[in-house]
Amino acid sequence: MTTIGYARVSTAGQSLDLQVDALTAAGAQQIHTDVASGAITARPGLDAALASLTSGDTLIIWRLDRLGRSLAHLVATVDQLAADGVTLRSLHEAIDTSTATGRLTLTIFAALAEFERSLTAERTAAGLAAARARGARIGRPTVWTPERDQAARAMQEAGATVTEIARAIGVSRASVYRHIGAQDIAQPRQS
Numbered sequence: 001m002t003t004i005g006y007a008r009v010s011t012a013g014q015s016l017d018l019q020v021d022a023l024t025a026a027g028a029q030q031i032h033t034d035v036a037s038g039a040i041t042a043r044p045g046l047d048a049a050l051a052s053l054t055s056g057d058t059l060i061i062w063r064l065d066r067l068g069r070s071l072a073h074l075v076a077t078v079d080q081l082a083a084d085g086v087t088l089r090s091l092h093e094a095i096d097t098s099t100a101t102g103r104l105t106l107t108i109f110a111a112l113a114e115f116e117r118s119l120t121a122e123r124t125a126a127g128l129a130a131a132r133a134r135g136a137r138i139g140r141p142t143v144w145t146p147e148r149d150q151a152a153r154a155m156q157e158a159g160a161t162v163t164e165i166a167r168a169i170g171v172s173r174a175s176v177y178r179h180i181g182a183q184d185i186a187q188p189r190q191s
Helices: 017-025 044-052 071-083 100-133 146-157 162-169 173-180
Strands: 003-009 030-035 058-061 087-090
Touching: 003 017, 003 044, 017 030, 030 044, 044 071, 071 087, 071 100, 146 162, 146 173, 162 173
Parallel strands: 003 030, 003 058, 058 087
Antiparallel strands: none
């Protein structure tokens, strides 16, 4: 059973010394570090720490925010550690997942993360509904303008194919079919 430590600071101007000293005092046999913002996805030190852990090992961190980019990411990481049989200890929050209290605390965090996701989804849906009620168009802007429609219909009357129309007005063939109708367009010329 190995005890691995992980420390992270956000900028190169910050020092890892405080975290490394605390992890060493807590019994970390190996310590992996990163100097990166929590929002940055690539964290080679964390990846190395997680890769070196096996069932029965312990991961020690200075604070929970050192481990996850967000509450949802933290919960996912903790869930993966638990599935792998790895204990997590956070020194600042005094959380130890080998105890019932530590597991309860992390379960509460998981519930909060789910609550946060639900609130975000509700706010997004409410915002979209309000925008629709104001008459706002949701989604990508249409490429089919009145000018393109007029040009496409003129080319159609002249006997142009869908491909010719699409290339000439700068839209996809699907847009031409959708707006003009396939039944009224000349078929490709046979050579």
